[in-house]
Amino acid sequence: MTIADNIKxxxxxxDLSQKELAEIAHVTDKAVSSWEKGNSEPRxxxxxxxxxxxxxxxxxxxxxxxxxxxxxxxxxxxxxxxxIATKGASMKVPIYGSIxxxxxxxxxSADNYKEIPAPIAKDxxxxxxxxxxxDSMNKLFPSGTYALIDPCTEVNNxxxxxxxxxxxxxxxxxxxKLSNGIALEPESYNPEHSVQFFDCRKGECEDIRVLGKLVxxxxxxxxxx
Numbered sequence: 001m002t003i004a005d006n007i008k009x010x011x012x013x014x015d016l017s018q019k020e021l022a023e024i025a026h027v028t029d030k031a032v033s034s035w036e037k038g039n040s041e042p043r044x045x046x047x048x049x050x051x052x053x054x055x056x057x058x059x060x061x062x063x064x065x066x067x068x069x070x071x072x073x074x075x076x077x078x079x080x081x082x083x084i085a086t087k088g089a090s091m092k093v094p095i096y097g098s099i100x101x102x103x104x105x106x107x108x109s110a111d112n113y114k115e116i117p118a119p120i121a122k123d124x125x126x127x128x129x130x131x132x133x134x135d136s137m138n139k140l141f142p143s144g145t146y147a148l149i150d151p152c153t154e155v156n157n158x159x160x161x162x163x164x165x166x167x168x169x170x171x172x173x174x175x176x177k178l179s180n181g182i183a184l185e186p187e188s189y190n191p192e193h194s195v196q197f198f199d200c201r202k203g204e205c206e207d208i209r210v211l212g213k214l215v216x217x218x219x220x221x222x223x224x225x
Contacts, residue, residue, distance in 0.1 A: 002064070004038040009067045010054065011036075014090060024053045052219045054090075055117035091121040093148070095129045114146060120216050124150040127215065130162060132172055136186035136193040144220030147172060151212035162211040170211060171196075182208050 011021045011032075018036070019029040025046040034040045042050075044058075051058045060066035092113040114129055121127070127150040132141050140160075141147070147162070155161045161175040163184060173184035173196070181200045186193040198204040 002038060003041055003062060004036050006061050006063075006067045007032070007042070007050075008036040010050070010061065013067070014054065021050070025049050049219070053117075055120055055216070055218075090115040091118045092116075093121055093127060093129055095131065095146075097130060116148065116216070116218065120148065124148065124153075124215055126150065126152050127212070130170070130172070135190050136188045137172055138189055139187040141172075141217060142219065146218045146220070147214050148216040148218075149212040150215045153213040153215060155210050155213045160214040162214065164209040164211050166207045172214065175210065181205060 007021075011018070016024075017029075018032040022029040022032045025032070025042065026049055027042070027046055031040070031042070031046075035042055042061075047058050047061050050061060092115050095112040095114055116129075127148050129146045129148055132145045132147055133143055135143060137160075149162045155175050157176045158174055160172060162170055162172050163175060164170050171184060173186060176183040176185065182198045182205050184196040184198075186195070198208055
C-alpha cells in the first residue's frame with residue numbers, strides 16, 4: 001500500500017471528503033486529489049498535521065500498509081455522556097479556555113468544542129481541552145497546542161498537570177507534591193522560566209488545586225515544520 005493508498009484509506013475511515021482532509025492538512029482539495037491519485041506526495045508538514053489531528057504516527061501514513069496496521073482506526077461507536085458526536089471516527093470535546101505555559105493567568109470559560117480522535121475521547125469521557133499559551137513548556141509543546149486534561153486521573157509527581165492557582169488562574173507544568181509544599185516545574189528553552197514553589201507552611205498551598213492530568217495533546221494547525 002502506497003502513501004496514496006494510505007491517505008485515501010485514512011480519509012475514508014474517518015468519512016471525510018477531500019476538502020475536509022485538505023483543511024486538516026492545510027492544503028487545497030486539489031492537492032489531496034493529486035496525493036490519492038499518486039501524482040504527488042504530501043510534504044512532511046502536511047503529513048505531521050494529519051498525524052497530529054488523527055492521533056497517529058507519521059509512519060502510518062508513509063509506510064507500506066501503515067493504515068491497515070493501525071488498531072485504533074474504526075467506525076463510530078455509541079458515545080459517552082457529555083460528548084457530541086461528529087461523523088466518522090472523531091468526536092467533539094469542550095474547550096474551557098486557554099491555559100498559560102508561562103506565568104499563570106485568568107482562565108476564560110468558553111462554550112466551544114473541538115474534534116479529537118474518537119478512541120482518545122472514549123478513553124477519557126470527562127476530559128476537556130485547554131489551549132496552551134506561552135513558552136514555558138516549549139520543549140514539549142508549542143504555544144497554541146491543545147492540551148486534553150482528564151480530571152479523573154490521579155497526578156503523580158513529575159507528571160504534567162493543569163493547576164488552578166488562586167481560584168481563577170491556571171497553568172500547565174510538571175507537578176511535584178513535596179513534604180513542605182508544591183512545585184510547578186517548566187520545560188522551556190527560555191532561561192527566564194524557573195520552578196514555582198508554593199510553601200504550605202506559609203499557607204500558600206491552600207489556593208492550589210489540580211484540575212487534572214495531561215493525557216493527550218494536539219499541535220495547532222498553523223504550525224509549520
